[in-house]
Amino acid sequence: MPKPAASTAALLPKLWHRPFPHPPFLPRALSSFSPLLATHPAPRRRSLLSPSSPLSAAAAVEVPTATAYPVYGRLLPCPLQDDPPRIEHLVAREDEVAADFISRSLDLPPLYVADLIKFGAVYYALVAPQPPPYAAPEHVRIFREVTEPSVLRRRASIKGKTVREAQKTFRVTDPNQHLEAGTYLRVHVHPKRFPRCYEIDWKSRVIAVSDDYVVLDKPAATSVGGATDNIKESCAVFTSHALGLETSLMTTHQIDNCSEGCVVLSKTKEFCSVFHGLIREKKVKKLYLALTTAPVSAGIITHYMRPVNRAPRIVSEDHIGGWYLCQMEILDCMKVPWPSSLIRKVYNVNDCGWPQQEAAYECKINLLTGKTHQIRAQLAAIGTPIVGDSAYMTAAMAVMANPSINPFGRERLSYNSEEEKEAAVEAWIASHGKEPKSVIGLQASEISWDYEGERHSYMAGVPWWRQDSVESDLV
DSSP, X not given: OOOOOOOOSTTOOOSSBOOOOOOTTSOOOOOSOOOTTOOOSSOOEEOOOOTTSOOOGGGOOXXXXXXXXXXXXXXXXXXXXXXXXXXXXXXXXXXXEXXXXXXXXXXXXXXXHHHHHHTTOEEEESSOOOOOTTOOHHHHHHHHHHTOHHHHHTOXXXXXXXXXXXXXXXXXXXXXXXXXXXXXXXXXXXXXXXXXXGTOOGGGGEEEEOSSEEEEEEOSSOOSSOBTTBSSSSHHHHHHHHHTOSSOOEESOOOOTTOEEEEEEESSHHHHHHHHHHHHTTOEEXXXXXXXXXXXXXXXXXXXXXXXXXXXXXXXXXXXXXOEEEEEEEEEEEEEEOOOHHHHHHTTOOOTTOOOOSEEEEEEEEESSOOTTHHHHHHHHTTOOBTTOTTTXXXXXXXXXXXXXXXXXXXXXXXXSHHHHHHHHHHHHHTSOOOOSSOOSEEEEEEEEEETTEXXXXXXXXXXXXXXXXXXXXX
8 A cells, every 4th residue: 555645634634545646627635744633714725736746745835715626527427447546534523524524625526425425435433443554653643642542431422332343334325424523434536437337238137036036147347246435336236226126136145347147136135144054054056167278177176275355366286274275176178269359359358468279168167165266266376267367367377487486386486584485475466467357258157056945046148258149238
């Protein structure tokens, strides 16, 4: 994360943030001087500084608050490209209204703030979390002031709660939500967007509808249940609208945004609980189709996954204490034509620098353990990455060029110290690419389970790489 920058107003806006570039219609104030405890008659705005300029008090020039907000076009229609990530951290120094406080503190148009709240991109906690190690000294001081036991004891909202309980975050759901003095806010100014949602005929993707659930053939480049900062552009929301449901469908399990195929969405909390129980008891069977660059032998493939909850997921053939067991069974592998340039263009497939081949290989996989990115990471680890998978295909190419680059591979080097090994791990992580923004050769092709004496079994449609025509639903 980037280094911190200081706040700009007496009401304790930005505790810390990372300086990302941002578009001209979303200005923000930056200054290294922060008179946080001073009293001002009215909030003032500061002139913008270049992202590359050093932040100094001398560089900040105050201008009147009368300056109008720039023209603002709302969060819709959805842009084709995401803005650079930007997350801001705020603490109210006195009682406030959420939208007003955010708009004033971050210099954002009020309508934009209201839309961010609607998208689920604003979170609050009664007490601010511990500042990160790179936080400026004044930010650490502020944190200590607002979490001083004598201060917390005077706050009625946290009576009976531990500090840890009071630091739990929740979404702000109403722009007019009251903020008690000392309330912490996290604002995702540039939420992750899913333009594909607006291109899909969602009714045509519905496989089955029952009293308890809906089975969807999820399109790639969409999120099953939304992102941390965007709960509106999701399969659950758009399928609910397409079916005319009064209550939004709920997620029961996930598949990657870049994958397509069977997803079960629940109509009720009761079925959600039932399905989660079936998954825990390993009574839900999931079969996948993966389009790989080379053939894969039938049988069970076993790896162990590093217990770090972020991409890329690192796996090892050797057992390492505390790492998660990952197993999948290759049921079948057949040779198929490599997707044509026209099909790849229609589905926006990233070639990742991998040369076009005469043939690819379609593997039918029984997923025995369900870890995030498991199939993708395991197939790449054995040298047969999934077509279009920019995150793991690049790592497989790096190993082909230099087999010893993988510190958990068969040809790994010996390291003289933990520091040397850690450096090798970081280099290995860096060899992975970015998460795909479009489709990869992976489909959740079948899902089935038994419940109360009934068999439930569903199949997805033909995967994109086997489409008879190149007509897509991007209309």
